[in-house]
Amino acid sequence: MSNSLEQKALASYLEDHNLKQTRQREAILDVFLSIKGHITSESLHQQVRDIHPNIGYTTVYRTMKLLCDAGLASERHFDDGITRYEIEQEHHDHLVCVRCGKIVEFECKMIEQAQDEIVQRYGFRLLRHRHELYGHCPDCQKRERGR
Amino acid sequence: MSNSLEQKALASYLEDHNLKQTRQREAILDVFLSIKGHITSESLHQQVRDIHPNIGYTTVYRTMKLLCDAGLASERHFDDGITRYEIEQEHHDHLVCVRCGKIVEFECKMIEQAQDEIVQRYGFRLLRHRHELYGHCPDCQKRERGR
DNA sequence: ATAGATGCAAATGTTTTGCAGGAAA
DNA sequence: TTTCCTGCAAAACATTTGCATCTAT
Numbered sequence: 310m311s312n313s314l315e316q317k318a319l320a321s322y323l324e325d326h327n328l329k330q331t332r333q334r335e336a337i338l339d340v341f342l343s344i345k346g347h348i349t350s351e352s353l354h355q356q357v358r359d360i361h362p363n364i365g366y367t368t369v370y371r372t373m374k375l376l377c378d379a380g381l382a383s384e385r386h387f388d389d390g391i392t393r394y395e396i397e398q399e400h401h402d403h404l405v406c407v408r409c410g411k412i413v414e415f416e417c418k419m420i421e422q423a424q425d426e427i428v429q430r431y432g433f434r435l436l437r438h439r440h441e442l443y444g445h446c447p448d449c450q451k452r453e454r455g456r
Numbered sequence: 457m458s459n460s461l462e463q464k465a466l467a468s469y470l471e472d473h474n475l476k477q478t479r480q481r482e483a484i485l486d487v488f489l490s491i492k493g494h495i496t497s498e499s500l501h502q503q504v505r506d507i508h509p510n511i512g513y514t515t516v517y518r519t520m521k522l523l524c525d526a527g528l529a530s531e532r533h534f535d536d537g538i539t540r541y542e543i544e545q546e547h548h549d550h551l552v553c554v555r556c557g558k559i560v561e562f563e564c565k566m567i568e569q570a571q572d573e574i575v576q577r578y579g580f581r582l583l584r585h586r587h588e589l590y591g592h593c594p595d596c597q598k599r600e601r602g603r
Numbered sequence: 604a605t606a607g608a609t610g611c612a613a614a615t616g617t618t619t620t621g622c623a624g625g626a627a628a
Numbered sequence: 629t630t631t632c633c634t635g636c637a638a639a640a641c642a643t644t645t646g647c648a649t650c651t652a653t
Contacts, residue, residue, distance in 0.1 A: 329627050329632055350617080365635045370618065386535060388586070391617085404580055413578055419570045424589060427562050432594035433551055439535070440587045442571060447579035476607060476652050497642080512610040517643065538642080 315342055315381055315396075322379040336361040337372045338381070347385060347393040347412055387412075387441065402439070406446035413446070462489055462528055462543075469526040483508040484519045485528070494532060494540040494559055534559075534588065549586070553593035560593070 319338055323330050340356045341348065348356075354369045373394055376382035385393045387405060402420075404413040420440065428435040445453070466485055470477055487503045488495065501516045520541055523529035532540045534552060549567075551560040567587065575582045592600070 327628095327632085331627070331633065333634070363635080366617095367619080367636080368634060371633085386533060386537060388533060390533060390537070390539075392537075404574070404578055406580070407583060413580075415574050415578070417570055417574060420567050423564055423566045423570070427551070427564060428589060428591065431551055431560055431562070432597075433553070433560075433589065433591040434597055435589055435591040436554060437591075438587070438589045440585070442575060442580065442582055442585045444575065444580040444582040444584075450579075450581055474606080478608065478652075480609070510610080513642095514611080514644080515609060518608085 313342060318381060319376070319379060322381075328375075333361065333364055333368050334372050334375070336364065337369060338376065341373075341376065341382065341394065342396065344396075347395045349391055349393050353394065388443065400437075402441065404442045404444070404446075406449055407443050408445055408449040408452075411446050411448075460489065465528060466523070466526060469528075475522075480508065480511055480515050481519050481522070483511065484516060485523065488520075488523065488529065488541065489543065491543075494542045496538055496540050500541070535590065547584075549588065551589045551591070551593075553596055554590050555592055555596040555599075558593050558595075 315338065316335075319334070320330060322328075323334075337353070337357050340353060340360070344353075350366070350369055350373065353373070354364070354366055357364050357369060373382060373384075376394075377384060377397075380397055382394045383397045385395055385403075387393065387403075399416075401414040401416045404415055405411070424435065424438060462485065463482075466481070467477060469475075470481075483504050484500070487500060487507070491500075497513070497516055497520065500520070501511070501513055504511050504516060520529060520531075523541075524531060524544075527544055529541045530544045532542055532550075534540065534550075546563075548561040548563045551562055552558070571582065571585060
């Protein structure tokens with residue numbers, strides 16, 4: 310186990326909340342951190358099983374909820390309805406390819422400004438937002454033309 | 457049953473696809489059209505039951521899928537994971553109050569333009585998008601201050 | 604008469620919960 | 629040794645499917 314910032318953050322969160330550091334929690338965090346992008350509970354469970362065979366689905370769910378509470382992970386719900394987790398980081402939005410499933414992250418100051426105006430117009434107080442663009446990625450467009 | 461545009465659209469869709477016009481389908485469409493905003497399957501089922509007591513959940517689901525295929529309804533998945541249906545109309549986005557559940561629709565040309573730029577930058581072809589702002593509505597803010 | 608629709612019950616897929624045994628503090 | 633965790637099995641949801649029956653055409 311590498312001793313990353315996230316590992317330390319988890320340890321201190323656990324300590325602060327009188328929770329225990331277990332091999333399962335470490336293994337799940339390890340696998341989760343090794344993922345580049347977004348991972349489903351199922352895929353996470355499979356990968357954790359490779360290094361920690363007897364781990365249960367339940368523990369994966371419970372631990373991911375814990376990581377979310379600790380601010381290390383966040384849940385994403387794209388249009389297919391399956392929950393995915395990603396590493397909590399600077400806010401960004403997503404471009405999703407509906408053919409191959411590729412997910413690209415983007416950020417746009419202009420849109421954030423426009424959002425603020427809208428929120429003001431309706432008198433809301435903004436807590437968070439989600440903005441997803443669905444389409445075909447360059448590779449899939451090539452593939453389409455190739456046929 | 458009123459003979460709205462949507463009723464006629466459904467009738468012609470059914471005819472075109474060799475499907476049958478049934479009392480259940482009419483009842484579901486009637487209730488669905490009477491809703492101002494977004495409705496869950498459960499709420500739709502309850503309301504349809506009031507005017508057509510023996511209708512099954514299954515039929516509600518199947519009919520809503522049919523209405524979506526016919527272009528009269530569309531599915532929405534907000535962050536709570538429960539499917540909601542809305543009347544298919546000009547594209548718009550949503551402001552959602554996370555305290556009381558109120559949903560307000562908005563539209564913003566500036567954002568649409570910014571989106572087009574992003575899509576071009578990554579070489580995607582845009583099919584659709586979703587943009588949701590989550591926060592507290594004015595009423596809930598008042599309530600908060602009142603405490 | 605026939606294709607298609609319905610409603611029930613059962614299956615599905617995902618996530619949650621109860622609980623007895625097991626491990627960290 | 630006490631508190632918290634785990635893994636299993638079962639429950640809980642939302643949604644879908646199989647099937648015998650019914651109905652629109």
